[in-house]
Amino acid sequence: MLSEEIKNAFGNATDLIVRPFIIDNREITLVMSEVMGSSSYVNDFILKKLLDLKFTKEDIIDELLNNIPTNNGKILTTLEEITDYICMGFALILYDNKAIAIEARSTLDRGIGEVSNESTIMGSKDAFNENFNTNVGLIRRRLRTNELYVDGLFVGKSSKTKIGILYMHNIATLKNVNDIKERLKNINVDGIIDSGYLKTYLDTKTNLLFPTITSTERPDLASQALLEGKIVIVTDNSPNVLITPTFFVDYLHTPDDYYGKAINTSFVRIVRFIAFLTAIFIPALYIALTTHNQDILPLPIFLNFASQRESVPFSALIEALFMSISFEILRESDIRKPAALGSSVSILGGLILGDAAVNAGIISPIMIIVISISAISGLAFSSMEMIGALRWWRFIMMILAMFYGLFGIFVGFIILLASLVTTSSLHVPYLAPFSPFIKNEIKDTLIKGESKKIRKRNPLLTKNIIREVKK
Amino acid sequence: MKKIIITGIILLLFLGYAPYQELNDLAVVDFMALDFKDNKYKLYLNIINMDNTLYELEGDSLGEVFFKAKNVNNKKTYYNHLSVTLFSTSILKDKELLTFLKDEFTNIDYVTIGTKDNIEDILDKFHQSSEYESFITKEKEDLGSIINVTFKDLLSDRMDDIKTPLIPLITIKDDVLHSNGGYLFSKDTYLDNNISKASYLISNKITSYSQKVEIDDKYYEVFLSNLKTIINYKDNNLKITIKGDINSPDTDNLEKIKEIVISDLKNDVNSFILVELDKYKSFSNIINYIYLKEKDKPFDKYKDAKKEIVIDLKKKEKSNYD
Structure with missing residues (x-):
């Protein structure tokens, strides 16, 4: 019996419904997954129709397929097909070792919700869901x-x-x-x-x-x-x-950029680029200037920094690593903590611990400022992977700065640039349109031109570069 | 392979490891004084980040005294923010001094001043760079008798074949600093305030100053501003023209005041020329002017030239008090 074979295939799963019916003196079996299929749909539109059915033809399967209202029905022949369709939420009607699959999926998604991680001020708010x-x-x-x-x-x-x-x-x-x-x-x-x-x-x-x-x-x-x-x-x-x-520049853009005035967009993009640089270089610069290249610091700043570090027992690198890792722990706990805890972790970590660490002489106040600026700059990007990349480069630069000062940062910058220039994404250079230089695309990189003036597509992506539609 | 390359790079990085120095481990020197007394070199260092404490060190040689000063109070002495150095005239006679200091410090932009006084008398009262800097600024604006001479200036003058370095001198009277002329240490010659001032004027290093003028037992304050010196040398004629504005609160006597000021200035410039020719060493830009044009025995031309000094002072419309 096919129904027995199906039961065995699913290991007698409790969510598998196998219900035989006698319709017009013929035994017909309904098989469906209780969780994937919609019981109400099956009851209202399939079973009701089936129970009233009077068979007039010899080919019962064909008659069943023609009489049940569905836009997606199919006759299945193999057990593999049958199990696949049950898993997809189809209801199966079995007769004489043959099966008809009728789409009866239940809605398991949460509906169209609002954007949560890439929020913008202007523009649409709907977000993709799991469906x-x-x-x-x-x-x-x-x-x-x-x-x-x-x-x-x-x-x-x-x-x-x-x-x-x-x-x-x-x-x-x-x-x-x-x-x-x-x-x-x-x-x-x-x-x-x-x-x-x-x-x-x-x-x-x-x-x-x-x-x-x-x-x-x-x-x-x-x-x-x-x-x-x-x-x-x-x-x-x-x-x-x-x-x-x-492209790399895509991470400096947000959908908001296309909904506002070009001049404002350009400003915000430059700010984002500054945030990119700040996120990577600020702690490293601080370390370089306080451990190797002190002569660059003007005397009042030199004395200010020195007095702040007077009681700190650690080197600038250890101090910066300690602060950076503390921040990462805080951020991680902030993401994972139950919403009911509210902002208690942030307050405890950010304010109380920070203040206590300074008072205890473990961290200098300036280091808290430096790491905070760097960490906050990193959060100007919505891509978690970009935030992760910035974090790694920040650590690399910090270590280079500790060993070589400004020279180390310069070497690190060259390596960073080389890494970006040699990267490609699906055969397309990652640093385009800067390298290779594409004149038309420059209008939509750091500086954004008026949308109506951006008439061409990136030639690296398409041969159909003209955006304008001819009337 | 990748792991090997990465490990190699990391190892290379560690090979070049340079010892770092934390800010709080540095003793920042902003003022330094050097003296040579009783066959001993004496070095005084003001450590700005240790409550402006003055440290005194002694040694038989410059090398020894600076070696002793390598660490102060367990902190490494840091000279990159050194802004003023005070030398006694006795140590300025040491021919190796400039070379030693040039090699010792990367920063050569600090102000250098000298003194004939006992250096400790001055240091008892003043040992912070800011005190000297504000004194020089004020004295330069008020009297024009001192200017900022940096170590770099001294070095470049020394490198010049025909120039001699002039270091401004200071003195202390009644616990107050005063300018005390200049010192041509390579010639061991002292210049008074007026000759020094004439030298600065001719070099266009000062553009304004004030002076007191006595008329009928009364003193009047007079301000000279926008001063500019132009030097011309043609057909064995040397013409020094000093142009500028003159102003005094006592407008009734201005013409008389002007006459006296012009006469004083002419005297000062004449005295200055005499000293320069006498020492056969230039500390102004006159000889450079001739030298650059003629390139042949400039002092002979300077000495034999017919000299004309023109002082052209115009009454300033706006008062200095406005």
């Missing part, structure tokens, strides 16, 4: 064109996660699309639980620290990326979609 269809729909709602292609595939032996590769057929480079498809097809793991898993397989690993694939929860950002010729990867069960290729 694949919702996520694709949020993008389709913004790009109502048949040129938006959605290529799907399933990855993961056990998870069978649905992955959608979205791209504008008339803009994106098909070679890149095929490359992505090929990489995804070659993934041979038991499960892909979140889009984050895919990064490892898509990343060309050209840079150890800086992110080369953008992860976003914003449909407007994903839609904008598609129009630029980038490829968006939607993963079922993940509220973040991936965008590739990505």
